[in-house]
Amino acid sequence: VSDIPDDHPRAASLRLRERIERHRETGLVAPAGPIAHGRGEAFDYLLGEATPPCVEEDIRAAAALLLEAERPVISVNGNAAALVPAELAELGRAVPAPLEVNVFYGRTSDRERLIADHLKAHGAKTVLGVEPTAKVPRLTSARGWVDREGIARADLVLVLLEDGDRTRALLDWGKRVISVDLNPLSRTARDATLNLCDNIVRAVPKLTEAVRALQGDPLARRALIAGLDGRASTRRVLEFLAQRLLALAADLGAPGGDA
Numbered sequence: 651v652s653d654i655p656d657d658h659p660r661a662a663s664l665r666l667r668e669r670i671e672r673h674r675e676t677g678l679v680a681p682a683g684p685i686a687h688g689r690g691e692a693f694d695y696l697l698g699e700a701t702p703p704c705v706e707e708d709i710r711a712a713a714a715l716l717l718e719a720e721r722p723v724i725s726v727n728g729n730a731a732a733l734v735p736a737e738l739a740e741l742g743r744a745v746p747a748p749l750e751v752n753v754f755y756g757r758t759s760d761r762e763r764l765i766a767d768h769l770k771a772h773g774a775k776t777v778l779g780v781e782p783t784a785k786v787p788r789l790t791s792a793r794g795w796v797d798r799e800g801i802a803r804a805d806l807v808l809v810l811l812e813d814g815d816r817t818r819a820l821l822d823w824g825k826r827v828i829s830v831d832l833n834p835l836s837r838t839a840r841d842a843t844l845n846l847c848d849n850i851v852r853a854v855p856k857l858t859e860a861v862r863a864l865q866g867d868p869l870a871r872r873a874l875i876a877g878l879d880g881r882a883s884t885r886r887v888l889e890f891l892a893q894r895l896l897a898l899a900a901d902l903g904a905p906g907g908d909a
């Protein structure tokens with residue numbers, strides 16, 4: 651039973667936190683998961699806890715990339731599985747693309763299975779990444795273990811909530827990478843073909859909606875991909891953030907003024 655009253659001003663954010671805490675207890679979320687979640691919360695607070703207008707267009711471009719890919723894979727870690735299991739299953743069905751468990755901390759077949767079973771219980775058909783046998787070249791962490799039938803042969807990987815060196819390694823391996831990361835300065839966000847700087851709980855349902863909207867429109871998909879520039883997308887997010895913070899500062903009035 652939740653202690654969070656519906657009229658609490660931070661109820662929605664506290665409920666997400668509660669979900670992370672609950673899944674931390676079962677081991678689905680890694681010990682560092684709540685810390686990573688807090689980092690995301692801080693960026694979300696600064697960005698206004700809504701999808702920035704410029705990211706709406708990035709989501710459409712990401713949907714186009716997913717639909718045009720031949721073998722797209724959705725990579726899922728503990729935090730992503732805790733926050734949006736049913737939404738990821740739905741995205742996987744819409745594209746279609748398999749989900750693949752890929753974690754950094756405490757990578758054991760038990761944890762992989764716990765995450766895979768959780769995703770299946772929420773409607774995922776195919777979940778890869780349990781006891782994987784392939785390796786991402788030159789990646790020494792546990793994230794380097796990938797499924798032969800999944801990320802190893804994918805041409806595009808959707809990478810959710812991670813700051814590290816896997817995205818660079820996947821790009822060097824010849825794959826495209828779409829990431830979802832609220833921190834526009836993370837290595838993943840800066841390296842990705844396209845980063846969606848939005849909370850995963852908003853970005854994934856919007857991505858599914860965009861996939862459905864673009865399903866019958868190959869011309870629109872190709873136009874979106876032709877106009878794609880990941881660095882420009884991140885620049886727009888940083889400009890949006892800077893302008894938002896300046897506007898918030900201006901609202902407080904001039905130093906020493908009566909405003």
Ligand code: PTJ
Binds near residue numbers: 679685693811813832
């Ligand atoms: O399950 P595991 O073992 O793979 O571990 C998962 C975590 C998330 C603990 C692991 O990948 C990790 O330590 O991640 P980092 O390096 O802290 O990176 C997480 C990134 O996701 C940070 O840049 C956060 O800002 C961002 N982030 C956190 N929560 C959200 C988010 N981005 C979008 N939506 C969120 N809800």
